Amino acid sequence: MVEFSNADWQAIWLTFKLAAAVTFILLIICTPLAYWLNKTKSIFKGPLIALFALPLVLPPSVLGFYFLLAFAPNTWFSQAALALGFGQLAFSFTGLLIASLIYSLPFVLQPIYNAMQSLHTGSLDAAATLGAGPLDRFFTLVIPMIKPGLFTGAVLGFAHTLGEFGVVLMIGGNIPGETQLISVQIYEYVESLEYGKAHFLSGFMLIVSFIILWLVYKLQPSRVHE
Amino acid sequence: MSQNKQSDTTESLSVSVSHALNKNFKLSFDVVLPLTGITAISGPSGSGKTSLLRLIAGLLPLANNHSNAKVIYRGQTWQDASTHLACHKRKIGYVFQQANLFTHLTVKQNLIYAQKRAVNPPLIGLLQVCELLNITQLLKQKANRLSGGEAQRVALARMLLNSPELILMDEPLAALDDEHKQVILGYLKQIYQKFKIPIYYVTHSVSEISQIADYVVQLKQGKVINHGPAHVELNPILWRQKQKVSVLQASLQESLDKWHLYKLNLYGQTIYVNNSVKLEQNLTIRIRIPARDVSLLLTNATDSSILNQVKALITFIKPCNKYGQTLVGLNLQNNDKQTHMVAEITALSVERLKLMPGMQVWAQVKSVSVE
Numbered sequence: 074m075v076e077f078s079n080a081d082w083q084a085i086w087l088t089f090k091l092a093a094a095v096t097f098i099l100l101i102i103c104t105p106l107a108y109w110l111n112k113t114k115s116i117f118k119g120p121l122i123a124l125f126a127l128p129l130v131l132p133p134s135v136l137g138f139y140f141l142l143a144f145a146p147n148t149w150f151s152q153a154a155l156a157l158g159f160g161q162l163a164f165s166f167t168g169l170l171i172a173s174l175i176y177s178l179p180f181v182l183q184p185i186y187n188a189m190q191s192l193h194t195g196s197l198d199a200a201a202t203l204g205a206g207p208l209d210r211f212f213t214l215v216i217p218m219i220k221p222g223l224f225t226g227a228v229l230g231f232a233h234t235l236g237e238f239g240v241v242l243m244i245g246g247n248i249p250g251e252t253q254l255i256s257v258q259i260y261e262y263v264e265s266l267e268y269g270k271a272h273f274l275s276g277f278m279l280i281v282s283f284i285i286l287w288l289v290y291k292l293q294p295s296r297v298h299e
Numbered sequence: 300m301s302q303n304k305q306s307d308t309t310e311s312l313s314v315s316v317s318h319a320l321n322k323n324f325k326l327s328f329d330v331v332l333p334l335t336g337i338t339a340i341s342g343p344s345g346s347g348k349t350s351l352l353r354l355i356a357g358l359l360p361l362a363n364n365h366s367n368a369k370v371i372y373r374g375q376t377w378q379d380a381s382t383h384l385a386c387h388k389r390k391i392g393y394v395f396q397q398a399n400l401f402t403h404l405t406v407k408q409n410l411i412y413a414q415k416r417a418v419n420p421p422l423i424g425l426l427q428v429c430e431l432l433n434i435t436q437l438l439k440q441k442a443n444r445l446s447g448g449e450a451q452r453v454a455l456a457r458m459l460l461n462s463p464e465l466i467l468m469d470e471p472l473a474a475l476d477d478e479h480k481q482v483i484l485g486y487l488k489q490i491y492q493k494f495k496i497p498i499y500y501v502t503h504s505v506s507e508i509s510q511i512a513d514y515v516v517q518l519k520q521g522k523v524i525n526h527g528p529a530h531v532e533l534n535p536i537l538w539r540q541k542q543k544v545s546v547l548q549a550s551l552q553e554s555l556d557k558w559h560l561y562k563l564n565l566y567g568q569t570i571y572v573n574n575s576v577k578l579e580q581n582l583t584i585r586i587r588i589p590a591r592d593v594s595l596l597l598t599n600a601t602d603s604s605i606l607n608q609v610k611a612l613i614t615f616i617k618p619c620n621k622y623g624q625t626l627v628g629l630n631l632q633n634n635d636k637q638t639h640m641v642a643e644i645t646a647l648s649v650e651r652l653k654l655m656p657g658m659q660v661w662a663q664v665k666s667v668s669v670e
Contacts, residue, residue: 193399193402195395195397195399196399196400196401196402198358198386198393198395198399199393199395199399199400199401199454199457200387200401200412201357201358201385201386201387202356202358202386202387202389202391202392202393202458202461202467203387203392203412203413203416203457203458203461204387204388204390204416204417204418204461205387205412205416206385206387207387209387209416213412214401217403218402218403220403
């Protein structure tokens with residue numbers, strides 16, 4: 074009987090920590106961003122939407138390559154991060170987090186943006202005539218009305234970060250407790266022909282992912298009366 | 300009205316705009332509207348009625364560089380080249396064509412939403428407004444489960460709980476069937492009589508205008524083609540309809556309970572109406588006379604069963620359709636232009652009686668109803 078090693082447990086904890094942090098931060102970033110994208114008449118709207126969708130189509134290695142360049146210690150990006158107290162980015166959890174935020178952004182942004190597009194503007198006009206200002210309307214109407222979109226975005230963002238591999242390999246390396254995620258750990262086991270351990274961890278991922286998705290679709294708010 | 304231009308700005312709303320909303324449609328007018336009574340804004344679809352209302356509400360997005368819009372409410376600038384008071388800061392109530400309820404909330408939560416954001420002292424309490432509009436039984440329901448008529452009543456209640464100073468209504472009855480239209484129209488009249496808040500009411504229904512309007516604004520292709528008090532503007536509109544009627548203002552003189560009649564004073568002459576609708580003293584009563592129910596006599600008949608007979612001067616005679624019917628304009632008071640009604644009679648009768656403009660006749664009115 075093979076059991077999880079300490080390193081395995083650490084990888085599991087790290088993976089879920091990363092996925093949770095990414096989901097949380099992306100929800101906070103993407104909701105106002107999607108709101109703005111929907112309302113703006115700026116000429117930058119088109120290019121920005123395309124830019125935010127890029128991670129959907131680019132191979133992870135391309136993203137990883139650019140992150141690697143940006144995270145090099147002498148770039149302005151790394152200097153700024155250092156100055157802000159985030160420490161070194163390459164081969165660190167913070168670096169992984171930043172990369173994951175960008176990598177998973179379209180998966181959270183798209184469902185929220187779509188939900189905003191089908192937002193009932195009549196209700197928002199009505200609220201304005203009742204004396205509700207823009208922020209008031211955002212929190213009392215927009216957020217509740219786009220709940221299904223927020224939910225889908227959160228699930229996709231979380232699941233996508235759980236399954237991240239290419240970018241991690243490029244910028245994170247394999248430091249236990251810092252950047253060693255489940256996917257990388259499995260890769261390591263396979264490389265060193267420890268198939269038993271790889272099986273165990275892979276099976277765990279399979280079951281956990283399945284349960285999460287299953288629960289999520291079961292709990293999803295009904296869309297019948299939108 | 301032009302002679303009102305110099306009148307007190309505290310009781311008026313002035314709107315002037317010259318702005319192309321798109322390539323084919325330009326809003327262009329400059330009007331001063333009263334802030335008393337019910338003002339009907341009418342015109343064919345696409346004439347700019349909704350745009351006018353949205354402009355007043357601050358909901359019309361105008362590109363700042365090409366727009367020239369000015370809205371002055373009781374002397375306070377809501378909008379001009381450099382100002383734009385946001386919609387939520389204008390103390391207006393707006394009832395849309397669709398109810399636009401907040402569908403994720405219950406009816407009660409919708410009402411409380413409006414109540415909490417009211418700036419002025421409350422006009423009416425939550426339970427009272429529910430009673431007034433007959434929605435008490437709906438309070439606990441989700442707002443997306445209501446029928447069209449119910450939703451529109453909730454929207455009215457929500458607007459009232461916000462205690463607005465000016466009520467804007469954009470064809471609030473458009474989505475309803477005839478039965479519900481009459482019910483809600485009744486509520487509107489009650490709302491005005493109860494709260495005396497000015498109402499701007501967009502509609503293209505002539506019957507709605509004749510029932511509730513005190514002031515009429517007519518729009519066509521983005522321009523105001525006519526505006527003035529209903530008793531001046533309304534009849535020319537009504538006379539252009541297929542079923543021609545005249546609406547006149549009268550006052551209650553006496554109640555003849557024995558005969559189930561009211562005796563009304565119509566510009567110094569007497570008219571009797573059935574007392575089935577309760578009338579109040581000192582209120583202007585609007586009576587409705589179908590043109591087909593008016594017949595003309597050259598002398599004062601004393602041997603007729605028809606009670607209502609008024610003296611009038613013929614002002615015009617013109618054919619009203621190609622089937623030989625003729626419309627005769629009748630002035631009930633020599634010195635006033637606003638006391639007109641019409642009779643629809645045959646061309647043969649005109650010929651036989653040798654009717655001419657300027658002649659004095661007696662008009663027998665077979666049916667009169669109170670609006």
